[in-house]
Amino acid sequence: MSSQFALGHIPALFVATATTFGGLMPFFNAEHAILEFGLPQRIASSKPAQSVMILSSARISTLGLTLFVFYFQEKLAAVDTIMLLLGYVGLVDGYVCWLEGVPKKAMFRLASGLLIAGCGWFGLTEGA
Template identity: 40%
Template sequence: MFEHFALRHIPPLLLASIWTVGGLMAWTHGPEEAILTYGLSQRIASSEAAWPLIRIEGSRVTTIGVAIWGIYLGGHLEAMDTLLACIGWMAIVDGVVCAKDGSPGSARMRATYQAVISVWGLLGMTSGKYI
């Protein structure tokens, strides 16, 4: 199953694991805590109207995490790099939203780690292409 494992696979697999489990946070720890962990303000986290949205967002994050693992286990490393590159859009949106409605530092943190993963995919680091 892991015949093709290389150390360069650890960063995207770590992200996939965090997202697979982390996307469940609204269900396991409650929506208010999930919203705060995401980086949004207490004003938004305490609004029950936002709670269904964090559960929906969490299901999508878990789906992406499971997809990354599935792509990896299927040995489709170039496809994995393509998906990772697309995370750049999430970096932009998360950065903008957290800058406007988040707690201090959340925008920089979210945008930075997602941008790093996106560049990782753009460069073909998982597949070993190194553009």
């Protein structure tokens, strides 16, 4: 852990934890993970969609692990940069949920992505 832990580090550590471990869920139950993501049952029960969810989740887990690695290396500017870029993921998540007819989940995904991006944009981790 960073030798100078501050409260401003909590959002980055939360995102790192959620993306690292949340990204593992599809490996154990891809259908449930798709439903938790907010997509409809018709997608969740699709075997091709489940395979894509597993592939995608491996990539997002890698971003979570990268956040942890840079945090422990005290490269806090890099942590903030990744947080900023994760806003794009939230934007795409929201867009896909909107297209699939789950507007409440779409708004949640979009708002979460913007909040995470905002933490990165304003250098919350490095500035703490």
